[in-house]
Every structure is written in C-alpha cells, then in structure tokens.
Amino acid sequence: MAKPPDDQRLELLQGTLDMLILRTLQWGPQHGHGIGLAIRARSDALLKVETGSLYPALHRLVKRGWLKAEWGVSEAHQRAKFYRLTAAGKAQLLREQDRWSQLVDAIGRVMNPEPAGKE
C-alpha cells in the first residue's frame, strides 16, 4: 500500500477521534500504538492520529467510563496498556455513530443539494 505523503493526509476533524477510538476497540482490546495503527490502516493511511492527541483521548475515555485500561503483554512480548470498551462505551459508540451519520447527511444536503423539482 503506497503511503500518501504527509501533506495529503487528513487531520482529524474536531470531535471525531473519540468515536474512531471507540469504533476501533469494537474489534477487541488494543494498546495505544495498535489503535493508532488500526485507524491509519483502515483509512488507507489517509487519517493520521497524532500521538499527542491519541493518548490524552484514551485517558479521557477511561475517565468517562467508556473504556477500561489494563496492563498486558503485546504480540511482540512487550508490556503495554490495553484498552477495551465497557458497556457504557458501547452505548456511547452507538450514540456517536448515530450523530455522525446525521451530521454527514446534513452537511451533504448543504454541499450537494438535490436539484429542485426532480423525483
């Protein structure tokens, strides 16, 4: 997979990082580095998550009770902190997904209005 140059990568939209993290953890517990890689890989390297945003976000989500953190050992036999979704986190993910599609839909209507009088 060719890597887009840095300036073609998209900065994350304000407020979407929490949702992306929750969504990524639906696949199972993961450590911070793994979450960053997963978001990058699933977006075909278009989304770049800065470590400086990722870790504070993870801690914020733990504080709110949406994630739980536990120390474990990575595939590479390295001690790492793993994050997993809590029940409250799953509920939150559904809410955020819902809101996200509403937002995309709303913005889509403004940007690409249906020509009037058709249908």
Place this chain on the structure above:
Amino acid sequence: MRPHDDDLDDEIRGHLAISIKERIERGEDPASARLAALKEFGNLTLTRDSMRSVWRYGWLDAADALGRDLRFALRALLRARGLAATVVVTLALGIGANAAIFSVVRGVLLRPLVNRDEDRLIYIRQSAPGIGAENMTFSMPEIGDIESRATTVAAFGDFSTVDFALTGLGIEPRMVKAGVVNGSFFDVMGLHPVLGRLINRKDDGKDAEGAAVLTYRFWTTALNSDPTVVGKTIRLGVRTATVVGVLEPSVPYPTDTEIIANVVTSPHHLGATMVTRRTHRMTELFGRLAPGATVEAARAELTAAYAATRAARRGRRRLRHRVLERREPDPRAVGAPRRRARRPRGARRRPRRAAPDAAR
C-alpha cells in the same frame, strides 16, 4: 482511578518500545528505528502533560463534539488579538522538562548520552498560543535580544539547517544536509571530536575561513572512516571550507545532518534577511546553564527578558507609526497637493478593533 505518573511513563515507554521493535522487524537498523519512533511520537512532555491534565481538570461533557467546534470558532476570534507570546525553556536532551521523562527517552535509547553534563543543557523555543504559533524557532535578531539579557545562561549555541551541494573528498558530488552553527554550539552541546577539532569561536564572523565538521555517521558510511580527511578542502555550493574534524557518535540533535559548518559557508546566513529580519525564524537555540543556575531560574529570567524586549519593541513601533502619520501631508493644509475624488476622511481606515471589542 487516576493513574500514577509512573504509569503514564510506562505507557509511553511501551509505545516507543513496540514501535521500535516493529521498525526493526521491517528491516531498519536499531539506531535509526529508535530515532524514527521518537520523532514520530512527537513531543513527549507535552503528551504526558495532556494525559495528566485529563485527570486533573473536569472535562466538559463528552458527547459535545459540536461544542468543540464552537470553541474552535472562539479561538479563531481570539487569534485576532495576538495573545501573549512567551519563551519556552526545557532541558534539551530530555526533550522535555523533567528527569522522569528523560529517563523514558534514555531507557529507550538504551545508551548513555555522550554530551557533557547534559542536565545543564537547555533548549529554548518561543510560543504565541494566541496566534496559533506554538513551539517556534528564533530569528537571529530575537536571539541577540535574548543573549544580551541572560545571566543564568553561560553560553548560547545556535543551529540552523541548509542544503549544500558538496564536492570534494573523492566522492560523487551530492546534496548534503548541513547544520550551520555559531562558534559556541559544540561547547554548549558538550560534544567532542574523534578526529581534529570542532567548530569554535574563532570560526565566527564573516571574515573567518570556511570550516566544516563531519558527523560520525557520514564519515564512517560515505568516507569509509578515512583517517586523512582532516585538512582537506571541500566545496559547499559557492563557498569552500576546510574539514577541521569529525564529531563523536552522538544523538543527532536537533536534526540529523551530514556535516556541520560555520556561518561563513552559507551566503544565506550572512545575508540581510537572516541577520536583520525579526520574522525569519529558522534557528534553533540552546544554552548551557551558568554555574549555580537552575532550569527554573533560566526559565524565569528568559521569560521576563523576552517579555521586556517585546514590550520595548511594541513601544518603539507605536512611536514610529505616530511619527510617520504626522509626516503625511494634511490635505487641508494650504498648498498641500490635493487629490481629486478623495474618499471622505475616515472611510479608508478599517475599524480593525471592532470585532475583539464586541466579543468582550
């Protein structure tokens, strides 16, 4: 529930270790894997501080992503005001301000640093959060201001990068990335040569001879550790320089370069833009603490000095504007050239202050 500071360090260390391991498995050599992982991670201290502050402050309610956009708009408004600029002083090689985070980096680098008394070495940047300018390098006039007022810092070293076309040394002509430094840089950084000498204060100034130091990596890889390299003449773009020495193996900081040369090798560094333009910020600034001075003392002093020079400059600028305004011919004055179809007085000037005032 709040994680202990050690816990945060462990988490960062784990991240770096995994990232380094993956790079090595992909075929990178351990040294460059470590550096790349650190570089990718970005500012360790800042990240750690924001992780900590999550637990310290009550964060606004979660689901409020749109609220964040509103705050963004507010920030954009504030930007117009140009909020207080400040100077940032940290321990250089800790890539951060305290011993704990330093041990994280050192633990990952897995080797002692060669820099003499590295805990006396500081790294200085400037920030103006109000205009979205964080963690900026300096212009030479700004560095002059800081240097002339500091007593807690015994010596300053500056470093900027240029690309040179390098010819000579019996290798193919090539573009090299070079550091351009002042004569106290290596002394401030506490580094030594393995061959010859490093750049010193005699290499300062526009009348000095061109002098270049090769980094250890460049010397070993491109020149096969040629022991006769010292004293040879090289061409760097339009200028010539003598290879005066080879630097010991060290963390390539602040940037990885192939050679490090004195100011006279770079026409740009001698030019008016570099020397006089206050906004031409391309230079990294390091300092070595004066005996007995602490990082905190240096931070306090440099912050105050920085604020004072900025305030003084603002004052001068206002004065200059006032003088200029007075010199403009008054169209009502007898004999003054009268422009036809002049717009009503006052209409030309935009009410620039209106927005921030209204927002208050």
